Amino acid sequence: MxxxxxxxxxxxxxxxxxxxxxxxxxxxxxxxxxxxxxxxxxxxxxLGSLDVSGFTHEGYxxxxxxxxxxxxxxxxxxxxxxxxxxxxxxxxxxxxxxxxxxxxxxxxSVNLVRNLVERNRADLVCLCVKHVSNLQASDMLLVLKFFLSPSKDAYSGMSVVRKEWETQTLSAIETAADKSLAVLLMMAHDGFTTNELCLHYLVASANMDDVMFSACVGKLNGVEIMRFVRYLKKWLVKYQKFPQVGSVSKGSSAPGLKVLESVPSLEHVTKCFGLVIDEHFTSLVMHPEFREEVESIELVVNLLVAEARLGYNLANLCAGLNP
Structure with missing residues (x-):
């Protein structure tokens, strides 16, 4: 009883x-x-399971x-x-x-993401991407479009995300025993726009379902595709310039550096690129502005393959870029 x-x-x-x-x-x-x-x-x-006497009023x-x-x-x-x-x-x-x-x-969780997007709470949307495992395809599409084409009002919430990346990057520079972690965070921060920092969470998410994500990528318009391609290209260039961080462990060696979990790996980036190519191949090879980006990306990918010998994912990306 x-x-x-x-x-x-x-x-x-x-x-x-x-x-x-x-x-x-x-x-x-x-x-x-x-x-x-x-x-x-x-x-x-x-239940009698918790002693609340020491809780502060603010965090009660x-x-x-x-x-x-x-x-x-x-x-x-x-x-x-x-x-x-x-x-x-x-x-x-x-x-x-x-x-x-x-x-x-x-x-x-139904309508949670939509309510947060409507209120321009990009910081909480990022947390949803990271922590909510049962996001639906409609949620993912909404988040992807929100990060790629944010309204002016959205930048207030996104600035909170940028501040977090800045704070933890400085912390890594000052305290991290493995300085490669600091390099990795500087890569993730430097050169990316505020809304692109939010994209990191989506691309790096362990909860990202490839099938749903592929369907969402297929629903992006031309402007959004180009922005996403240029974002992914930034990552390829960075990994080509700093190949030493490709094998950095982001786990127990980095206590307190929470955003490290949301740094997209080279595998994450190439996988996303592959999905974009699969869904928008015709646009990427037929439109002049897209073709120019694809050709520049191909050069970076070839360098990565030559230097890192990462094999399967990059080889598939090369194949996709060469019809």
């Missing part, structure tokens, strides 16, 4: 919370935070969510997200994304 009580009690309290959250106009932002904290605290009282809700968020059902979580968007409580949305709480089998 003791194992049934927490589940039953949580369900009962969840039902109460749902009733209140279904009418978000009936409470204020501060009342919502109090309501959410109370819900999490009562669950903790039942975040700490509760990080520890007890797994208890929140999809129906409650969807309403919490709705309230967070209404009151623009971005730090809670960030916590829900980073902790993987929107990765459930239900429909919690």
């Amino acid at each position: 003791t194992t049934i009580i927490p589940v039953t009690e949580e369900s009962r309290r969840g039902s109460k919370l749902i009733i209140k959250l279904k009418n978000p106009n009936s409470f204020s932002k501060s009342e919502f935070i109090t309501l959410l904290n109370s819900y999490l605290e009562k669950n903790n009282d039942i 809700t975040k700490s509760l969510l990080e520890t007890l968020g797994f208890l929140i059902g999809d129906n409650v979580l969807g309403l919490i997200l709705e309230a967070c968007f209404k009151f623009e409580i971005w730090e809670i949305i960030e916590t829900l994304i980073v902790c993987g709480l929107v990765n459930g089998p239900g429909s919690v």
